Amino acid sequence: MDNFDEKxxxxPSKTPWGQWWQTMDEVCIMVDLAEITHPKEIKCIFKPKQIEVNIKGKTIIQGELTDLVHADDAIWTLEDKRQLRICLPKSIATPEKCWKSLLVSQYEADVITFDKMEQKMTLERFQTENPEFDFSGASVTGGYQGGGPKLPS
Incomplete structure (x- = not known):
């Protein structure tokens, strides 16, 4: 699936501290750091439904996640001492579990971004179900909700 995401x-959904995005399998967070930061200055706490990110003693992200994650498999990396990347594996990995926001009532994707997230996750599902095809450059149209196009009523 990584190859699909690379292609x-x-x-991304923009936030005051950076951005977050998702795939069927995980939620990714990128925190832009204003100054050079060392790993020992970062504290990340992951729980199945909670996250807390502290940088240099300041809380950047804290709250209840939109859905459950495999907290024991969550990782963070520091890139060029200027960006913190966090990967949270989703507990339920399906297009129907497209997160509208990173945290409950915080960092919600706007309507257009959320629609694009759902469309991308649908293409990701098509890719998983049909590995002999390449859906990475494909596009789909229509309103999305629950991992697939809405059928006309």
Whole structure:
């Protein structure tokens, strides 16, 4: 699936501290750091439904995640001492579990971004179900909700 994401790109939702995006399998967070930061200055606490990120003693992200994650498999990396990347494996990995926001009532994707997230996750599902095809450059149209196009009523 990583190859699909590399080819198709991400659909990020911008935040005051950086951005977050998702795939069927995980939620990714990128925190832009204003100054050079060392790993010992970062504290990340992951729980199945909670996250807390502290940088140099300041809380950057804290709250209840939109859905459950495999907290024991969550990782963070520091890139060029200027960006913190966090990967949270989703407990339920399906297009129907497209997160509208990173935290409950915080960092919600706007309507257009959320629609693009759902479309990308649908293409990701198509890729998983049909590995002999390449859906990375494909596009789909229509309103999305629950991992697939809405059928006309």
């Amino acid at each position: 198709s790109g991400t659909v």
